[in-house]
Amino acid sequence: MSAAANKKLIEHIFDQMAQGNTRAMGAAMAEDFRWIFPGNWSWSGIWEPKTVVLNELLRPLMAQFTEYRSAADFVIAEDDRVVAQVRGHGITAGGEPYEQTYCFIFRIANGRLTEVIEHCDTALVERVLQRVGG
Numbered sequence: 001m002s003a004a005a006n007k008k009l010i011e012h013i014f015d016q017m018a019q020g021n022t023r024a025m026g027a028a029m030a031e032d033f034r035w036i037f038p039g040n041w042s043w044s045g046i047w048e049p050k051t052v053v054l055n056e057l058l059r060p061l062m063a064q065f066t067e068y069r070s071a072a073d074f075v076i077a078e079d080d081r082v083v084a085q086v087r088g089h090g091i092t093a094g095g096e097p098y099e100q101t102y103c104f105i106f107r108i109a110n111g112r113l114t115e116v117i118e119h120c121d122t123a124l125v126e127r128v129l130q131r132v133g134g
Helices: 003-018 024-028 050-062 122-128
Strands: 029-037 045-047 065-078 081-092 097-109 112-119
Touching: 003 024, 003 065, 003 081, 003 097, 024 029, 024 050, 024 112, 029 050, 045 050, 065 097, 097 122
Parallel strands: 029 112
Antiparallel strands: 029 045, 065 081, 081 097, 097 112
């Protein structure tokens, strides 16, 4: 796929997530998808493949929110990489506001997400969320 088509895929995913469809990203993942949290903090690591990402990362994470939406501020694409700055807005089950800014770096092959590297406000995550996964 072209960079323009890859960009449209990411824009579509975040258009859906802005409307509350938190499953939009999972629906676009390839079976061998992996999610990477870089750095040296409690969530650092790699979740893979898709079944692990969904069952051990995303579903337990989203269960910590009573409401959650995210929308892309901008999306930039080059070849198989797409970068999106995204703003997340939510309320945790404990009543904490969750105002997050993300930088997602996606890799896309054949119209499917194969990888994401997530950069975010790690202090916010550690303050208001419980760590998920192994």
